[in-house]
Amino acid sequence: MSPPAIRLSRVEKHYGDVHAVAGLDLEVAEGVCFGLLGPNGAGKSTTMRMLTGQTHPTAGSIEVLGLPVPRESKRARALMGVVPQKDNLDEELTAEQNLEVFAYLYRVPARERAAAVDRALALAQLTDRRATKADKLSGGMRRRLLIARGLVHRPRLVLLDEPTVGLDPQVRQELWSLIDGLRAEGVTVLMSTHYIEEAERLADEVAVMSYGRVIAAGPPADLLSAHAGERAVEYYGPPPRLAEIEQLVHAAGLPTRRTGPSVSVLRAESMPAELADKLGDGVPRAANLEDVFVALTGEVVA
Numbered sequence: 001m002s003p004p005a006i007r008l009s010r011v012e013k014h015y016g017d018v019h020a021v022a023g024l025d026l027e028v029a030e031g032v033c034f035g036l037l038g039p040n041g042a043g044k045s046t047t048m049r050m051l052t053g054q055t056h057p058t059a060g061s062i063e064v065l066g067l068p069v070p071r072e073s074k075r076a077r078a079l080m081g082v083v084p085q086k087d088n089l090d091e092e093l094t095a096e097q098n099l100e101v102f103a104y105l106y107r108v109p110a111r112e113r114a115a116a117v118d119r120a121l122a123l124a125q126l127t128d129r130r131a132t133k134a135d136k137l138s139g140g141m142r143r144r145l146l147i148a149r150g151l152v153h154r155p156r157l158v159l160l161d162e163p164t165v166g167l168d169p170q171v172r173q174e175l176w177s178l179i180d181g182l183r184a185e186g187v188t189v190l191m192s193t194h195y196i197e198e199a200e201r202l203a204d205e206v207a208v209m210s211y212g213r214v215i216a217a218g219p220p221a222d223l224l225s226a227h228a229g230e231r232a233v234e235y236y237g238p239p240p241r242l243a244e245i246e247q248l249v250h251a252a253g254l255p256t257r258r259t260g261p262s263v264s265v266l267r268a269e270s271m272p273a274e275l276a277d278k279l280g281d282g283v284p285r286a287a288n289l290e291d292v293f294v295a296l297t298g299e300v301v302a
């Protein structure tokens with residue numbers, strides 16, 4: 001078996017009293033799309049920044065594509081593509097020029113640069129906008145360009161920090177297709193997100209982070225069966241009715257969680273018929289990673 005693309009072992013990052021990362025163990029296998037899931041402040045961005053060598057760990061060890069980081073972060077950076085959360089395109093340059101600059105910085109050989117830029121433009125679906133300045137592109141186009149820029153040198157590993165944050169649902173779908181395409185090509189993807197649906201839709205494996213640690217990791221289906229079961233049923237009603245439902249369900253040994261104006265009964269596939277009768281009509285749905293997260297932490301994501 002080939003060594004993992006990313007390995008973090010007992011990694012800590014302290015900012016004064018804040019332990020942004022607090023004993024992180026993580027392995028990402030080659031060719032996998034891996035989702036780092038957790039609420040704001042869980043330590044996802046700090047982890048990403050340590051992988052690129054932008055910030056150094058307080059303790060622990062990090063390897064990226066077999067190279068120790070931060071010692072060899074320059075070599076590691078040359079092999080990976082990094083797509084930052086914050087859009088830092090050069091406004092003055094066209095889509096094509098933004099890509100050319102990165103092809104040069106990533107040392108794509110001069111005779112291959114034009115083809116690399118063309119390929120990245122096609123990937124971003126911006127071939128017909130190649131001569132448009134970045135400040136004239138829409139939000140979705142800019143984000144696609146930002147991703148394509150990180151891919152111009154055909155990296156084996158791509159880090160995507162919150163790739164679709166703040167974008168409308170249609171643009172998000174487009175980016176999901178783009179990321180899916182990378183996975184199909186065998187590129188290893190590490191993506192941080194606080195959108196449950198994004199992790200569910202794209203990730204082969206997920207690590208749930210809370211307060212700087214991984215509290216559960218594995219393929220989404222395994223996490224669901226271990227922590228949330230197969231199905232949930234949502235019941236709506238006034239607060240006293242919801243409290244009553246919770247009491248009845250807990251007495252039967254099943255977990256619940258509040259979701260706004262409703263109570264979700266988890267592991268509903270094991271609900272006794274008698275209890276189902278008492279609870280009346282509910283809205284059945286499949287269990288999701290949010291159920292897992294809440295079951296593990298009591299916190300609500302996003």
Ligand SMILES: Nc1ncnc2c1ncn2[C@@H]1O[C@H](COP(=O)(O)OP(=O)(O)OP(=O)(O)O)[C@@H](O)[C@H]1O
Nearest residue numbers: 015018019020038039040041042043044045046047
């Ligand atoms: N440079 C810094 N100085 C001080 N504290 C920091 C710094 N960077 C991060 N932190 C703190 O570390 C914790 C983890 O932050 P981090 O940005 O890694 O979380 P996150 O999961 O990526 O959340 P977000 O999605 O909001 O970026 C937070 O409490 C944050 O305030």
